[in-house]
Amino acid sequence: xxxxxxxxxxxxxxxxCTLGLLAIIxxxxxxxxxxRPFYPLPSKQxxxxxxxxxxxxxxxIAHRGSNGELPEETAAAYMRAIEEGADFIETDILATKDGAxxxxxxxxxxxxxxxxxHKEFADRKRTYEVQGSNTTGFFTVDFTLEEIKTLRxxxxxxxxxxxxxxxxxIITFEEYIAIALDAPRIVGIYPEIKNPVFINxxxxxxxxxxxxxxxxxxxxxxxxxxxxxSKDWLSQPIFIQSFAPTSLIYVSNLTDSPKIFLIDDVNVxxxxxxxxxxxxxxxxxxNYIKQYVVGIGPWKDTVVPPMENHLTTxxxxxxxxxxxxxxxxxxxxxxxxxxxxFNFRQDPYxxxxxxxxxxxxxxxFTDFTGSLHNFQDWTSHSSKNKKSEV
Amino acid sequence: xxxxFPCSLCFLLIIxxxxxxxxxxKLLYPLPSKKxxxxxxxxxxxxxxxIAHRGSNGEFPEETSAAYTRAIEEGADFIEADVLATKDGAxxxxxxxxxxxxxxxxxHKEFADRKRTYELQGSNTTGFFTVDFTLKEIQTLRVxxxxxxxxxxxxxxYPIITFDEYISIALDATRVVGIYPEIKNPVFINxxxxxxxxxxxxxxxxxxxxRxxxxxxxxSKDWLQQPIFIQSFAPSSLVYIxxxxxxxxxxLIDDVTVxxxxxxxxxxxxxxxSYFGFIKDFVVGIGPWKETIVATKGNHLAAxxxxxxxxxxxxxxxxxxxxxxxxxxxxVDFHQDPYAxxxxxxxxxxxxxxFTDFTGSLHKFQEWTxxxxxxxxxxxxxxxxxxxxISSSHH
Numbered sequence: 001x002x003x004x005x006x007x008x009x010x011x012x013x014x015x016x017c018t019l020g021l022l023a024i025i026x027x028x029x030x031x032x033x034x035x036r037p038f039y040p041l042p043s044k045q046x047x048x049x050x051x052x053x054x055x056x057x058x059x060x061i062a063h064r065g066s067n068g069e070l071p072e073e074t075a076a077a078y079m080r081a082i083e084e085g086a087d088f089i090e091t092d093i094l095a096t097k098d099g100a101x102x103x104x105x106x107x108x109x110x111x112x113x114x115x116x117x118h119k120e121f122a123d124r125k126r127t128y129e130v131q132g133s134n135t136t137g138f139f140t141v142d143f144t145l146e147e148i149k150t151l152r153x154x155x156x157x158x159x160x161x162x163x164x165x166x167x168x169x170i171i172t173f174e175e176y177i178a179i180a181l182d183a184p185r186i187v188g189i190y191p192e193i194k195n196p197v198f199i200n201x202x203x204x205x206x207x208x209x210x211x212x213x214x215x216x217x218x219x220x221x222x223x224x225x226x227x228x229x230s231k232d233w234l235s236q237p238i239f240i241q242s243f244a245p246t247s248l249i250y251v252s253n254l255t256d257s258p259k260i261f262l263i264d265d266v267n268v269x270x271x272x273x274x275x276x277x278x279x280x281x282x283x284x285x286x287n288y289i290k291q292y293v294v295g296i297g298p299w300k301d302t303v304v305p306p307m308e309n310h311l312t313t314x315x316x317x318x319x320x321x322x323x324x325x326x327x328x329x330x331x332x333x334x335x336x337x338x339x340x341x342f343n344f345r346q347d348p349y350x351x352x353x354x355x356x357x358x359x360x361x362x363x364x365f366t367d368f369t370g371s372l373h374n375f376q377d378w379t380s381h382s383s384k385n386k387k388s389e390v
Numbered sequence: 391x392x393x394x395f396p397c398s399l400c401f402l403l404i405i406x407x408x409x410x411x412x413x414x415x416k417l418l419y420p421l422p423s424k425k426x427x428x429x430x431x432x433x434x435x436x437x438x439x440x441i442a443h444r445g446s447n448g449e450f451p452e453e454t455s456a457a458y459t460r461a462i463e464e465g466a467d468f469i470e471a472d473v474l475a476t477k478d479g480a481x482x483x484x485x486x487x488x489x490x491x492x493x494x495x496x497x498h499k500e501f502a503d504r505k506r507t508y509e510l511q512g513s514n515t516t517g518f519f520t521v522d523f524t525l526k527e528i529q530t531l532r533v534x535x536x537x538x539x540x541x542x543x544x545x546x547x548y549p550i551i552t553f554d555e556y557i558s559i560a561l562d563a564t565r566v567v568g569i570y571p572e573i574k575n576p577v578f579i580n581x582x583x584x585x586x587x588x589x590x591x592x593x594x595x596x597x598x599x600x601r602x603x604x605x606x607x608x609x610s611k612d613w614l615q616q617p618i619f620i621q622s623f624a625p626s627s628l629v630y631i632x633x634x635x636x637x638x639x640x641x642l643i644d645d646v647t648v649x650x651x652x653x654x655x656x657x658x659x660x661x662x663x664s665y666f667g668f669i670k671d672f673v674v675g676i677g678p679w680k681e682t683i684v685a686t687k688g689n690h691l692a693a694x695x696x697x698x699x700x701x702x703x704x705x706x707x708x709x710x711x712x713x714x715x716x717x718x719x720x721x722v723d724f725h726q727d728p729y730a731x732x733x734x735x736x737x738x739x740x741x742x743x744x745f746t747d748f749t750g751s752l753h754k755f756q757e758w759t760x761x762x763x764x765x766x767x768x769x770x771x772x773x774x775x776x777x778x779x780i781s782s783s784h785h
Contacts, residue, residue, distance in 0.1 A: 069725045161722040163690075310543070335726035337716045342541040345449045346715035347751045349729060371727045378758035 085373030108137030188237030295327030465753030488517030568617030675707030
């Protein structure tokens with residue numbers, strides 16, 4: 001009986017029917033919109049609930065992401081690094097022709113992208129002077145962001161997994177930051193102001209802004225601020241790194257985020273001030289630069305020089321740095337045997353043990369953040385026990 | 391000057407006393423190998439065996455005393471060796487039947503005329519064969535690191551050692567260390583070397599072991615004091631020695647294309663369920679090439695075979711070979727991390743022992759993820775676990 005009434009009502013009025021349908025649609029839409037705040041996006045999650053960054057042992061810095069497994073500086077490499085336990089994900093920032101900031105290590109695209117397969121860019125090859133020597137290739141500063149986004153990244157080393165070649169694009173500085181902020185625990189970023197002399201020569205920004213200005217602007221847009229170990233810093237950890245001391249000094253006026261001074265091999269002068277290794281690792285220089293940076297990032301073979309693939313005596317670089325309250329974050333630790341001195345008997349964990357426990361450094365740039373994480377996790381138990389033995 | 395006689399007597403007395411003192415002193419300070427064995431830390435049996443394949447040959451030239459001493463230092467449960475024979479029937483620790491690859495025999499002009507071509511496991515091989523050199527001659531040679539990408543600084547420093555010397559290294563260790571000798575190329579050796587009284591190669595190997603007191607079935611009191619596994623690729627050798635010793639034996643299994651050297655049986659046959667049913671009366675386990683357990687496709691791991699399950703169903707242990715740290719030996723799934731490989735084999739595949747060139751790395755992995763002296767540390771470990779739980783809950 002009731003059904004018949006309903007049917008009667010429907011047949012009686014098509015308007016009623018339409019109104020009903022409309023109501024259903026509207027309610028569904030409203031529900032969809034209203035429903036969202038109940039399930040916030042990961043990047044909007046309550047930051048206080050996230051596992052904080054560890055600060056009781058040397059920092060595990062995923063150098064270019066987990067590039068031992070995936071092509072360097074891609075979203076996949078960074079996400080994998082976070083999965084594997086990295087404290088910081090590291091990147092190099094360069095610029096495109098139209099001033100966009102991208103995560104990429106080389107000034108030219110030839111070595112790790114498929115740019116040579118893109119016939120539409122065949123005429124972009126150039127020869128420029130980079131840090132004193134002429135270099136030929138396809139330079140990032142000659143491509144717009146849109147064009148760069150059509151390229152795909154390859155694994156740099158032949159002896160690493162090639163099966164992800166051609167799958168991932170180059171990401172922007174902002175995309176990289178989003179990956180860190182969206183992580184389910186607090187993950188720090190470690191961006192480098194890369195080749196600033198070269199970039200500033202080739203790319204111009206509006207308002208007379210320099211590369212360093214745009215770099216800091218991006219960081220501030222995402223709320224990166226605060227001195228080392230401040231509350232702000234702990235909720236969004238960051239180290240800004242560069243080989244160019246003037247860039248670091250310049251950005252000191254723009255941000256109080258902690259900075260790291262990178263130091264190249266013994267025969268390489270600084271690209272901006274043309275100072276030698278001897279000079280920038282002298283006691284006097286440390287005394288000067290410590291006003292601007294919280295630490296140094298040296299090439300590890302300059303800290304303990306090898307001879308015929310065996311370690312010789314360690315230099316006093318670490319002691320000197322520590323005397324000036326400067327942290328030491330050497331680069332780069334790799335698992336493959338040709339990167340391991342014989343003292344470590346082809347065991348990357350023995351290398352980590354040596355640097356962390358014998359040399360006593362404060363952070364490590366590693367291509368294999370998972371291995372370092374394993375080492376620290378498995379051995380920090382024993383060190384924790386020692387600390388708790390009152 | 392008055393009399394030289396008392397002077398000589400005096401002198402003689404001093405000599406005699408020194409000799410006596412020397413003898414007495416020896417008695418008062420026993421040699422390490424004669425120390426009270428009960429005080430030595432026992433072999434761990436709670437986790438897969440760490441078998442130092444040819445000693446720590448990742449660091450030192452293989453099968454030298456240095457390689458074995460280092461392996462013991464690094465925590466090996468067993469030190470592994472291949473046993474071959476010399477022309478005069480001495481037993482030596484050496485892997486290849488030819489001396490060319492890892493000794494300096496080519497620089498010894500006095501041996502230039504010893505080069506020969508023999509048939510070895512079905513194919514002709516040319517070189518300087520151990521069976522054409524006496525022990526004394528072999529001991530003039532020096533060993534070098536087999537792989538060019540490993541440390542070359544010890545090349546030319548160490549000689550080849552005898553089976554006896556190898557056993558002494560194990561027995562002299564400050565903790566209980568097992569031996570894992572292989573009856574190597576027995577078909578070839580028995581063809582070229584003859585012993586008195588019609589003894590065979592296998593007889594001489596077992597004789598040596600018995601002389602040093604190796605006896606007892608797996609996990610017996612005798613075995614735990616002097617642990618041993620006897621390994622061979624030749625099933626008939628293992629069956630033969632079963633009549634001579636109750637020490638546990640392991641059947642080595644080569645790649646899928648290689649038949650057994652003595653019985654010419656295929657891989658398929660000797661890994662079949664029925665064969666396991668037969669061989670388990672003679673061996674306690676198998677030692678397969680690890681690539682035959684888990685198939686690979688383009689340097690990625692593919693599906694595991696059922697070899698381990700089959701073996702375990704017959705109560706046979708599985709000790710695969712060989713684990714190496716260098717990235718070219720690691721499948722990409724392990725991202726160039728030898729500890730990731732150990733983790734996979736120990737925890738996912740569930741094997742019972744590992745032949746490794748890097749016994750130190752395996753030992754670290756095992757110690758860090760499953761420490762051996764659980765009884766001693768269990769109380770403090772529990773406390774630290776509770777502490778970790780409490781501190782993590784604060785976040």
